[in-house]
Amino acid sequence: MELYDILTLDDDKDYALLKMEKIKEETYCLLVEVDKDENPLENSLILRRIALPDDTYEFEELNEEEYSMVSEIFQEQLMNEIEEEEAA
Amino acid sequence: MDPMEKTIADIEQMIEDYRDNVLQEKYANSFQKLQEKSEELKKRFQELLEMQKTNNMGNLSWKIFRKFQKTMSSFKKLVFFANRYIRKGGNKVQAEHIALQNKYIHNYVMFEEIKKQIDFYIENGKEVEKEFREKTPYEDIQKSFSKFYINEEQVLIPKQNVAIFEKLVKMRLDMQKVLENTVKQLKEYQEKNIEPETEDLGIIFPSIEDSKSFLLSDKEIDKKIDVYRNQIQDLQGKKGKQKTYQFKMANESYQYVIPIAYKGEFINIISNMSFYVSLKNLRENAKKNEVKKEVSLDSSLLKTMNSYQIKTYLETLLIRMESDKRKPSIEVLNHNGQRKEIPLAYYNEYQKVLVTLIENIYMVHYEDIMMYPVEKQKNILEETITKIESIQMEPTMTINGKEISKLLAPYYVKVLDMLKQLSNPNQIDFNYAETLNSKERLLYFTDMVGKICRMDLQPKLSFEILGEKIEVPVSHLYELNKCKEQIEQLMEEIQYAIDEDKVSNLSDIQQYEYYRRIIQQKMIASKKGPRIEVEYFGYQISIPQKAFESFQECYKRMTLLKDSIDLTAIEEKKKFNVKKVRKPLKDKIKTMSAKTKLKIVSGIASIGFKLSKLSFAAAETFARAGEKIQEKSEDVSITSEKINFCSQFGAVVIPIQNAHVTPAQNTLVSNESENLSKPYPLSESYQKSPCTIVKINIQMPDKSLFSVTYDMDYAQAYVDELLNNGGVIESVGVVPELAEESYKENPQETFNIRLNQLNPAGNNTLLAQEVREKIKENGVIR
Numbered sequence: 094m095e096l097y098d099i100l101t102l103d104d105d106k107d108y109a110l111l112k113m114e115k116i117k118e119e120t121y122c123l124l125v126e127v128d129k130d131e132n133p134l135e136n137s138l139i140l141r142r143i144a145l146p147d148d149t150y151e152f153e154e155l156n157e158e159e160y161s162m163v164s165e166i167f168q169e170q171l172m173n174e175i176e177e178e179e180a181a
Numbered sequence: 182m183d184p185m186e187k188t189i190a191d192i193e194q195m196i197e198d199y200r201d202n203v204l205q206e207k208y209a210n211s212f213q214k215l216q217e218k219s220e221e222l223k224k225r226f227q228e229l230l231e232m233q234k235t236n237n238m239g240n241l242s243w244k245i246f247r248k249f250q251k252t253m254s255s256f257k258k259l260v261f262f263a264n265r266y267i268r269k270g271g272n273k274v275q276a277e278h279i280a281l282q283n284k285y286i287h288n289y290v291m292f293e294e295i296k297k298q299i300d301f302y303i304e305n306g307k308e309v310e311k312e313f314r315e316k317t318p319y320e321d322i323q324k325s326f327s328k329f330y331i332n333e334e335q336v337l338i339p340k341q342n343v344a345i346f347e348k349l350v351k352m353r354l355d356m357q358k359v360l361e362n363t364v365k366q367l368k369e370y371q372e373k374n375i376e377p378e379t380e381d382l383g384i385i386f387p388s389i390e391d392s393k394s395f396l397l398s399d400k401e402i403d404k405k406i407d408v409y410r411n412q413i414q415d416l417q418g419k420k421g422k423q424k425t426y427q428f429k430m431a432n433e434s435y436q437y438v439i440p441i442a443y444k445g446e447f448i449n450i451i452s453n454m455s456f457y458v459s460l461k462n463l464r465e466n467a468k469k470n471e472v473k474k475e476v477s478l479d480s481s482l483l484k485t486m487n488s489y490q491i492k493t494y495l496e497t498l499l500i501r502m503e504s505d506k507r508k509p510s511i512e513v514l515n516h517n518g519q520r521k522e523i524p525l526a527y528y529n530e531y532q533k534v535l536v537t538l539i540e541n542i543y544m545v546h547y548e549d550i551m552m553y554p555v556e557k558q559k560n561i562l563e564e565t566i567t568k569i570e571s572i573q574m575e576p577t578m579t580i581n582g583k584e585i586s587k588l589l590a591p592y593y594v595k596v597l598d599m600l601k602q603l604s605n606p607n608q609i610d611f612n613y614a615e616t617l618n619s620k621e622r623l624l625y626f627t628d629m630v631g632k633i634c635r636m637d638l639q640p641k642l643s644f645e646i647l648g649e650k651i652e653v654p655v656s657h658l659y660e661l662n663k664c665k666e667q668i669e670q671l672m673e674e675i676q677y678a679i680d681e682d683k684v685s686n687l688s689d690i691q692q693y694e695y696y697r698r699i700i701q702q703k704m705i706a707s708k709k710g711p712r713i714e715v716e717y718f719g720y721q722i723s724i725p726q727k728a729f730e731s732f733q734e735c736y737k738r739m740t741l742l743k744d745s746i747d748l749t750a751i752e753e754k755k756k757f758n759v760k761k762v763r764k765p766l767k768d769k770i771k772t773m774s775a776k777t778k779l780k781i782v783s784g785i786a787s788i789g790f791k792l793s794k795l796s797f798a799a800a801e802t803f804a805r806a807g808e809k810i811q812e813k814s815e816d817v818s819i820t821s822e823k824i825n826f827c828s829q830f831g832a833v834v835i836p837i838q839n840a841h842v843t844p845a846q847n848t849l850v851s852n853e854s855e856n857l858s859k860p861y862p863l864s865e866s867y868q869k870s871p872c873t874i875v876k877i878n879i880q881m882p883d884k885s886l887f888s889v890t891y892d893m894d895y896a897q898a899y900v901d902e903l904l905n906n907g908g909v910i911e912s913v914g915v916v917p918e919l920a921e922e923s924y925k926e927n928p929q930e931t932f933n934i935r936l937n938q939l940n941p942a943g944n945n946t947l948l949a950q951e952v953r954e955k956i957k958e959n960g961v962i963r
Contacts, residue, residue: 094762101761119702140757143698144706147720152757172883 094142094150099127102152108138112167121163122152139163288363292356295349302346303331306338382428382448385455399464402457409454416443416450431459476501476527478534480685488541495538502527502534516542516588529741543569543592545599547621555603562600569593609660614667619678619731623671626664633657633664647672670727673710677703677728679735693742696735704728876914882907888914 094100100108112123120142139160140152155163306326313325326337329346338346397405421440428435430451439447476498483491503521511525516538523531545565550558569589577584585593598613609629614622630646630653638654645651646665653661677699684692700717704724712723715732724732876890877900887908889899904910 094759099763100759101763102757103760104757105760119698144701150759152759154756168883 100124112171113142114167114170116163116166121155121167123167124152139167288356288359292353292360295353295356299331299346299349299353302338302342302349303336305342306336309339310337379425379427382426382451384429385448385451397460399461402461402464405457406454406461409450409457412450413437413439413447413454416440416447419443430455431462433458476505477530477689478537480537480687483537483541483685491541492538495534495541498534499531499538502531514588526745529745539588539592543589543596545592545596547599547617547624550599559600559603562596562603565596566593566600569596609663619671619674620681623668623675626667626671630661630664630668633661674727674731677707677725677731679731679738689742689746693739693746696739696742699735700724700732704732878911878914879903879908880911886911890914 094110094113096110096113098110100110102108107127108124109127110122111125114121122140122142124138124140126137138152139155141155141159143151143153145151310322310326313320313322322337325340327340327343329336329338329350331350416439417437419440419442421442423438424441424444425436425438426444426447428451435451437447478495478498482494486494499515502523503515505524505527506522507524507526510522511528513521513523513528513531513535515521516535543565545562550561553561569585569592570583572586572589578587578590579585580590580593581597595616598610598616602610602613609626614625617625630651634651634653636654636657638656640655641652642655642658643650644653644658644661646661647668679696679699684695687695700722705722707725707728710725710727713726713729714721714723715729715736716722717736876888878886878888879900880886881903887903889903
């Protein structure tokens, strides 16, 4: 699973993996839904990635507290990235 | 008795048997007997024929012979049909039905036979009367004949035949009743038992699809059962000869009517279904019988207590569990070695409390005493040894010649080892280290390195450990290298280790989740070092060899916890499985900027609305176009093209509460966008017309831009919220009052005014306030 891969989840929607970060020993992913014609953006999710015994993964919803913590970290990281991009 | 009379009597008796016992009741179960009887009758029949030849038999004997012949014929038919039916797999109900049919045939034949005999006597009467009248015309006929009415017709029977005639008439009436009754029974059989046929499949034994099925949640089990129900419903909808199947599944009786052709498929479905129904029943029964736990160890409390309070608290918990008399119960050993009976449901909790209590009383942790001077360490250890030796707790074992409680033996041995280690401080004791857990072992070896470094020995050299350079005596290089090896190994091991401090603050359910994550996120996911295969709830998984010890502990604790927690509570979090992973089809996605991502993250996290109906490409283009315009890109044609493309999507965001908040509207605040948003030049009268504000573009401190459209009830609230959160009004979108109607039809035709352009000398914040005042004065404008 790499960044920008398109994942089909069991809600039968396709998501692009836009961001994947290990925070406090957990891996969190930012997923954005891509419609079947690969365009319209319908839904965005921040989920926990869990490795399964058979070398595949599943994603799990976060609780409120975790959600705000992760999104805050993501925002901070992205702001730094923007700064870096702008500086470059 | 005359031999012939005896034979007749025997035959009559056999016919009685045949009718009463064989035909009517025991028919289905006594074919062999029936066949034997048939053979016997055949034999008697031959005897009768012989007798008939040698004796001049009268009418009655002849009639019996006829009756006998018919009976034989019925027997043959009966045996033939019944045998054929049983061979074809028929059951008792059907065999009885055939018996009934044959009984009818037999009785009917008898009935006809009697009728013939009656007719014979009537005809005979007529002949005798004619003869009588010819012979003695004046004789009184009443004296020699009796008068009968058969079917409303008068018949005269000679006096010598009256007895037998009366008997025959009576027999015929009886037989008529029997026939009527048999017909009635036949009808009942046909109605009740024959259509539809019912087959009893007996008890359906559950078949397990795979062992993982045991791990399914209650909801998943319900889903499985529903799937099988639907499959049965599909079968019920199929055409063909139907049959009723009844069966027992998990102690309940079921009945379904399905086409006979699908019997095999049906049995497969119900066997699979039976597993899940049984599992569900088991769980429901377990829940019903479960003792509701009222006592549980609150580990977080322990941290706030001193050792005396801890002891009292834990002992109280034990007593509360011991005094609970609910069944089923189990016998346990308490910390004083006494046998106690507690509810089975408390077993895990009791052991947990007991171990915690013992640990708190007798366990000496290396990290707790290592900071004390050696003498004090020794004192603490010696005190503990004396304390353990003084406890008289059965059962015991002999250690160093002392009787020590088995329960306390591990602590005793450990404390003895610690004491031994203390008396030989600079010697690395690998045997002792083996008795410590990973964390303690790491502390021990690190402490050892410290001790060696502090030794006043020369010469010294530079030694690197965990990326740090330290000065160490050359004489102890061997020991130091051993320590270094151990420390590096332990550092790896420790990442898989359970953080007991963390665990002590977690609820059961959180602990279970914590152990699950260590196994799934750390052990399975790790790519380091050699691996080992282990079993994990029916799965075969591969983990690093170094994680094995911790895995066993995690798995053991999970197994214990599993019984006491509601696993479905863990599963409540929505899970998504990855069905398919593929490379992005368009590189465009790969180039999404951090800015766009930030907008998405801040969008879903803080503002609480979700992007909708916005194309991926458009989102990206939006952001890029905005960036370019801000950079005052000269490539206007491309930017305009992109903006045109974006504008197809209109106001792209629908917030949860329906207000139109649009991120990334930077395009519309530029010169280009102003042009674009004016599809036709405004006439002078339009320009002079008072303006209505239709939207406000607000820039947030993180530079993200939001556009609030004033056609919703909550627009004002959103503006206020954004401004209160440090937003600055960047520009306003206006339409001349004259163009309001046209705007309603085409909301893109907005005249955007950049505030600093309106009043270049003014400062942005003040202008924003001005606009805000204006908005507030006018209330919600549209």
